[in-house]
Amino acid sequence: MTATPVLVLLDHAADGTLRTPVRELLTLARGLAGDAGVHGVWAGGEDVAAAVPVLAAQGVTTVHRLVTDADVHLSSVLADGLQAALAASGSALLLLVSSFENKEAAARLAVRTGAGVVTDADGVSLDGARVVAHKTVLAGTWTTSCAVTAPTALVLVKANAVTAQDAAVPSAPQVVDLPVEVGAASGRVRLVARTEHAASGRPDLGSAHVVVVGGRGTEGNFAAVEELADVLGGAVGATRVATDEGWIGHDAQIGQTGVTVAPRLYVGAGVSGAVHHRGGMQASGTIVAVNSDPDAPIFEIADFGIVGDLFTVLPQAASELRRLRG
Amino acid sequence: MRIVACVKFVPDIQSDRQLGPDGRVVRDGGDGTLNELDENAVEAALALAEEHDGEVVVLTVGPDDAVDAVRKGLQMGADEAVHVLDDGIAGSDAIGTAIVLAAAVRHLGATTPVDLVVTGMAGLDGLTSLLPTALAEALDLPALPLASSLTVDPAAGTATVVRRLDHAEETLTAHLPALVSVTDGINEPRYPNFKGIMAARKKPVTTLDLADLGVDHATVGAAGARTQVLEAAPRPPREDRVLVTDTGDAGTRLAAWLVERKLV
Numbered sequence: 001m002t003a004t005p006v007l008v009l010l011d012h013a014a015d016g017t018l019r020t021p022v023r024e025l026l027t028l029a030r031g032l033a034g035d036a037g038v039h040g041v042w043a044g045g046e047d048v049a050a051a052v053p054v055l056a057a058q059g060v061t062t063v064h065r066l067v068t069d070a071d072v073h074l075s076s077v078l079a080d081g082l083q084a085a086l087a088a089s090g091s092a093l094l095l096l097v098s099s100f101e102n103k104e105a106a107a108r109l110a111v112r113t114g115a116g117v118v119t120d121a122d123g124v125s126l127d128g129a130r131v132v133a134h135k136t137v138l139a140g141t142w143t144t145s146c147a148v149t150a151p152t153a154l155v156l157v158k159a160n161a162v163t164a165q166d167a168a169v170p171s172a173p174q175v176v177d178l179p180v181e182v183g184a185a186s187g188r189v190r191l192v193a194r195t196e197h198a199a200s201g202r203p204d205l206g207s208a209h210v211v212v213v214g215g216r217g218t219e220g221n222f223a224a225v226e227e228l229a230d231v232l233g234g235a236v237g238a239t240r241v242a243t244d245e246g247w248i249g250h251d252a253q254i255g256q257t258g259v260t261v262a263p264r265l266y267v268g269a270g271v272s273g274a275v276h277h278r279g280g281m282q283a284s285g286t287i288v289a290v291n292s293d294p295d296a297p298i299f300e301i302a303d304f305g306i307v308g309d310l311f312t313v314l315p316q317a318a319s320e321l322r323r324l325r326g
Numbered sequence: 327m328r329i330v331a332c333v334k335f336v337p338d339i340q341s342d343r344q345l346g347p348d349g350r351v352v353r354d355g356g357d358g359t360l361n362e363l364d365e366n367a368v369e370a371a372l373a374l375a376e377e378h379d380g381e382v383v384v385l386t387v388g389p390d391d392a393v394d395a396v397r398k399g400l401q402m403g404a405d406e407a408v409h410v411l412d413d414g415i416a417g418s419d420a421i422g423t424a425i426v427l428a429a430a431v432r433h434l435g436a437t438t439p440v441d442l443v444v445t446g447m448a449g450l451d452g453l454t455s456l457l458p459t460a461l462a463e464a465l466d467l468p469a470l471p472l473a474s475s476l477t478v479d480p481a482a483g484t485a486t487v488v489r490r491l492d493h494a495e496e497t498l499t500a501h502l503p504a505l506v507s508v509t510d511g512i513n514e515p516r517y518p519n520f521k522g523i524m525a526a527r528k529k530p531v532t533t534l535d536l537a538d539l540g541v542d543h544a545t546v547g548a549a550g551a552r553t554q555v556l557e558a559a560p561r562p563p564r565e566d567r568v569l570v571t572d573t574g575d576a577g578t579r580l581a582a583w584l585v586e587r588k589l590v
Contacts, residue, residue, distance in 0.1 A: 013493070073496070075459050075469060099492055100455060104471055107460035110421050116552030117421065119454045136561060137452070138343045138351075143561050146349070150552035188468040192486070192497040206492050210589075232590060250490060250511065256453060257363065257510045259492065265589045275339055279453070286589055287564075288580065294571070303564055304583055308572025316577025317584075324585055 003129065006033040007091040009082065009102065010040045010063070014196050016050035020207040023164035025095045025157055026058040028124060030167060032093065037061040040173070041085040041094075043072040048175055059167030061174065064088050068180040073194060075104035076186040082109055084180050086152065093131055095124070098156035098260075099206070106154045116148035122161040122262065122283065131155065139256070139275060140282025158283075159207035160262050197251060203235045205252060210234030211263045213254060213281070217270015217291060217310055220247040224314035225269050231318045237261065239277050255280035269310040273298025290314065327380030327480065329442045330431055331371040332461070333364040333399055335392035336451040343451070349555020350417060351451045360395040363446035365515035368399045370476055370508045371444045372516070378480050380441075381405045383434060387415060387426045393531060400526035401518030408434065412535040417548030420456035426546055427457075428464035429539035442485065443505040447472055458507035468500035471507040478502070 006029040011019040029038045040055060040063040042048050048065060055063060066072060066081040082105060086094060096102040098120050110117045123134035131153040134145045148155075205211065212229040214222050216239065229236045237259065238252040254261055256279035266284035271277065273289070273296055281287075282301060289302035290310045299305040306313055337343045337351060338359045344352040371382045384399030386392045387410040396407035410430050418426065434440055443465070448455045462469035470476075473487035486499040487506060518526070536543060544550060568583065570576055584590045 074498075075471070076463075079463075100472055101491060103455045104459040104469070107420070107424075107456040107458075108463040110456070110552070111424065111460050111463040114552065117419075117454075117456060118553060119456060132556065137558075138345070139339075141343070141561055142345050142558055144345065144349055144558045145556045147554045147556050148552065149554050185466055185468070189470065189498055189500045192499050194494055194496045196494045204492070251492070256450065257447060265584070279339075279450075286587065288584075290576075290580075299569060301564065302569070303567055304580060305567070305569040306572055306576045306580060307570070308576050313572055313577040313580065316575075317580045318577075320578045320581035321584070321590060324581060 003036060004092045005036045005039045005089050007039045007041055007085060007089050007094045009094065009096045010042050010051065011097050011099070012044070012046060012051060014046065016046040016048065018051045018054055019097060020204060021097045021157070021159035023054060023058060024159065024162045025097065026060060027164045028157065028162045029095055030059055032124060032126060039064060039089040039091060041082060042066065043078055043081050052173060055173045056170045057166040059169065059171045061171055062089065063173050063175045064178045065175055066180050067177050068182055070182040070186055071191050073191055074186060074189050075101065075108055076189065077182055078105040079108035079112065080182050080186055081180045083113060084178055088178050092151060093153045093155065096154065096156045098158045102156055106156060109154060113152060114150055115152035115154050116150035117154045117156070118146050118148065119156045120260065121155050121157045124155050124157065136283045139279035158260070158262050160209060160264060202229065203233070205235040205237050205254070206259050206261060208235035208261070209263050210265045211237050211254070211261050212267045212269065213237040213239065213271055214242055214248070214269050215239040215271035216241045218242065218247065220245060222248060224311055228267065228314045228318045231321050232265070234263070234265070239271055268298055269314055271298055272296045273301065327375065327378045327441045327478070328383070328438055329371040329375055329380055329444060330383045330385050330434060330440050331364070331368045331399060331404065332427055332443065332445045333368065333384055333386050333395045334361040334449045335359070335386060335388045335395040336361045336449055339450050345558040349558040358391050358394065360398040361446060361449050363448055363450060363510055364395070366508050366510050366512055367444045367446045368402050368404060369513045369515040370506070372403050373513065374442070374478055378478060383408060385427065385430055386410070387423055387430070389416070396531060397526060398518070400529045401522045402516055403522055406529065407531040409531055409533050410535070410539065411533050414536050414543045414547045417551055418546050419551045419553055420452065420454050421460050421552065422546040422550045424457055424460035424464050426536070426539070426541055427461050429541045430534060431465055433534065433539055439503070441502045442478070443467065445505070445507045447507050447509050458505060462505040465505065468504045470498045470500055470504060473506050473508045474511045476506055476508065476512065
């Protein structure tokens with residue numbers, strides 16, 4: 001167990017609800033912190049009230065609410081705030097959801113403070129007082145464990161790395177305002193516009209437990225992909241080809257330059273499994289592939305591969321799942 | 327306008343990539359290449375230079391072979407290349423690499439000011455995406471990361487980008503000098519043509535070491551790394567794999583298998 005509290009950045013939506021992976025990070029943090037407790041850091045002007053019941057169930061003792069006139073969507077400002085929260089909490093370990101925005105802030109914080117950073121971790125453990133992060137690399141083909149040798153560790157954890165569980169004993173989180181001194185550099189980028197994506201009614205692609213992906217083989221018809229995703233309660237993703245063709249929005253693209261996913265279940269329909277796509281999904285728990293081409297590379301990594309027509313296989317699977325559920 | 331494009335030499339993503347016993351990516355397989363995502367950075371720099379009558383310097387940090395990465399940049403049309411080569415850099419993490427790159431950009435800026443630093447969105451080896459903002463921080467420059475579009479207004483002295491994130495789309499602007507990282511969606515990198523390849527042979531590649539840059543060995547390389555790989559192993563192959571050819575009931579079989587595995 002760490003001798004200091006473990007600090008977790010509380011990513012949330014514009015309405016103040018916590019992003020799904022935050023519960024997973026809090027669960028992970030609780031196991032690492034032991035008696036030292038879990039602290040949260042709340043960045044942004046949104047009301048923390050909507051999140052408090054979840055934080056209480058997770059056993060969070062203290063929430064450091066950043067107070068600043070500057071825009072915390074800017075990486076430099078967020079880094080200022082995280083630095084202040086690390087100091088205020090006395091924590092030596094900060095866990096963040098592994099997103100591009102959080103990586104930007106963590107990189108700055110590391111340069112400023114000498115902290116060590118590990119991105120895209122799928123587990124965190126302690127070796128004595130030393131933080132060890134676990135991750136898969138090289139498109140999911142290698143596993144590594146990596147010790148942070150600096151006094152402060154910043155670990156960015158992928159969604160679905162751990163199963164979220166509530167604490168045995170809930171807490172009454174104390175929310176403490178933390179004024180943030182924004183460095184001179186932080187005013188130099190101006191956020192001209194920010195548009196939140198509209199909620200799709202499906203789970204977030206990056207944190208969904210189940211992801212159904214359509215590729216070239218859909219020929220632009222995502223109906224079967226969407227139907228199976230909805231039966232499974234999953235998110236819909238796509239390959240680069242499918243987004244470039246305009247069949248679906250760019251934010252659905254899975255790959256090393258798009259969204260990286262590691263759901264419990266990945267279903268690829270009409271997806272060939274090009275190396276760029278594999279880099280964004282190969283760490284998935286179970287991989288199912290449906291493709292009419294028996295030579296598609298995705299079959300090399302599939303747990304269940306079907307050489308067949310996705311337009312018959314997917315609806316049949318969806319229908320059977322509905323039947324089995326009654 | 328003087329633009330520095332930072333590029334990285336990485337093992338070819340199509341090759342069988344390995345980690346060594348030290349947990350570092352094996353880089354001597356002979357199939358290294360310019361990081362594909364950095365071609366977008368070079369392209370963005372060249373396009374801006376053409377639009378605003380500027381010049382492009384390609385800059386890399388890495389072992390001997392890394393010179394191939396800047397040579398590719400010269401072939402695409404960059405004017406000048408710099409290769410930072412020093413045994414003391416081996417084992418650098420993203421932060422250490424940012425410190426070296428920052429020193430090199432400052433070195434370049436000492437003679438002629440640098441207006442813009444452009445990088446790719448990630449290296450296809452480590453894929454951390456930490457470098458762009460770490461470099462901006464080390465250079466004390468405003469950062470406009472993950473640009474899917476980039477415009478520069480020379481009269482106002484500003485750069486503006488649009489970026490797409492998981493939950494939002496943002497437009498950011500900053501005064502130059504600034505750092506921009508670009509996605510692979512921003513442009514189509516040009517292929518070097520025969521003329522470019524011939525011209526590149528005559529263009530200078532300057533080699534610098536840590537002493538030239540005034541970088542303390544203790545802050546970079548394995549000595550300065552804040553993380554240490556303890557173990558690295560190839561992921562074991564997946565077990566109990568099923569591969570079927572649909573004869574009319576594959577969807578039903580899939581559903582039963584998902585239920586049996588408690589995946590639904």
